[in-house]
Amino acid sequence: MSDSLKVGLAQIAPVWLNREKTLEKIEAYIEHAAVEDCRLVAFGEALVPGYPFWIELTDGARFDSPVQEEMHAYYTSQAVQIDSGGLDSICRLAGDHKIAVVLGCIERAADRGGHSLYCALVYIAPDGRIASVHRKLMPTYEERLTWSPGDGHGLRVHALGAFSVGGLNCWENWRPLVRSALYAQGEDLHVAIWPGGLHNTKEITRFIAREARSYVLSVSGLMRSCDMDSGVPLSDQVTAKAADIMANGGSCLAGPDGQWVLEPQINTEGLFTATVDHAQVRRERQNFDPSGHYSRPDVTRLVLNRKRQGILEIKD
Numbered sequence: 001m002s003d004s005l006k007v008g009l010a011q012i013a014p015v016w017l018n019r020e021k022t023l024e025k026i027e028a029y030i031e032h033a034a035v036e037d038c039r040l041v042a043f044g045e046a047l048v049p050g051y052p053f054w055i056e057l058t059d060g061a062r063f064d065s066p067v068q069e070e071m072h073a074y075y076t077s078q079a080v081q082i083d084s085g086g087l088d089s090i091c092r093l094a095g096d097h098k099i100a101v102v103l104g105c106i107e108r109a110a111d112r113g114g115h116s117l118y119c120a121l122v123y124i125a126p127d128g129r130i131a132s133v134h135r136k137l138m139p140t141y142e143e144r145l146t147w148s149p150g151d152g153h154g155l156r157v158h159a160l161g162a163f164s165v166g167g168l169n170c171w172e173n174w175r176p177l178v179r180s181a182l183y184a185q186g187e188d189l190h191v192a193i194w195p196g197g198l199h200n201t202k203e204i205t206r207f208i209a210r211e212a213r214s215y216v217l218s219v220s221g222l223m224r225s226c227d228m229d230s231g232v233p234l235s236d237q238v239t240a241k242a243a244d245i246m247a248n249g250g251s252c253l254a255g256p257d258g259q260w261v262l263e264p265q266i267n268t269e270g271l272f273t274a275t276v277d278h279a280q281v282r283r284e285r286q287n288f289d290p291s292g293h294y295s296r297p298d299v300t301r302l303v304l305n306r307k308r309q310g311i312l313e314i315k316d
Contacts, residue, residue, distance in 0.1 A: 095128020196247025
């Protein structure tokens with residue numbers, strides 16, 4: 001098995017709140033990554049159909065606000081229904097090109113009634129199979145007005161060549177116990193996905209890499225006021241208060257020694273590629289392995305509940 005793996009960081013803007021057009025754009029970037037011989041391509045948080053920027057721009061924390069209700073209803077209509085085949089086209093491409101895909105999307109979850117939304121990190125294996133759907137454990141700040149808290153069901157790692165790949169959404173990358181749950185499953189290639197912003201990625205990417213002695217891809221979206229679709233309800237109210245650039249990217253890649261492999265990319269849309277070497281992980285684990293020889297399970301241990309949470313258990 002080769003120690004080398006070529007990865008692609010797709011830093012793109014959505015066609016904001018337009019699920020189908022955004023999926024078409026993602027498909028084009030998967031094709032691009034395949035042409036570049038990538039074995040894995042990753043996209044930013046909530047990319048399909050887009051991050052809920054309207055909340056902070058429209059005085060979001062108001063009960064029974066007609067603006068918030070209309071925007072949320074539209075957002076729900078553009079969310080991804082994974083169980084109903086909403087990512088089938090992406091899965092087919094992944095299988096055709098034998099490429100793994102990490103995708104951030106807003107999931108309209110049938111197993112929770114079909115109307116609440118979850119910020120999901122989806123791992124699609126190179127055989128085109130959805131191997132895991134991780135729902136963000138705790139939405140941050142205004143996200144809590146439109147996203148629901150997830151669970152531990154998707155906290156899993158996946159074999160890809162010599163590597164074990166795992167990932168987290170945005171600020172849950174700051175949660176030490178959640179990171180540790182992935183480390184303990186053998187993760188050595190961590191994918192952190194973000195809506196976009198150098199302020200998010202410039203410090204934590206290298207910190208996690210150094211802590212875990214793993215490669216860390218931070219993959220961000222972009223968001224510019226020109227990316228807002230005029231067909232979105234109340235788009236004039238949203239764009240009137242929007243900055244020209246609301247998310248400037250910041251996608252980057254750090255090695256297991258904490259040094260940059262790919263420095264943060266700012267205000268640029270594109271596919272950024274690099275080759276990672278598993279031997280470098282093994283070198284850095286010689287003196288520190290957080291779940292192996294430098295752990296003390298007799299003193300501290302972690303419990304991970306991976307049961308998919310729901311309010312109904314049917315016994316026929």
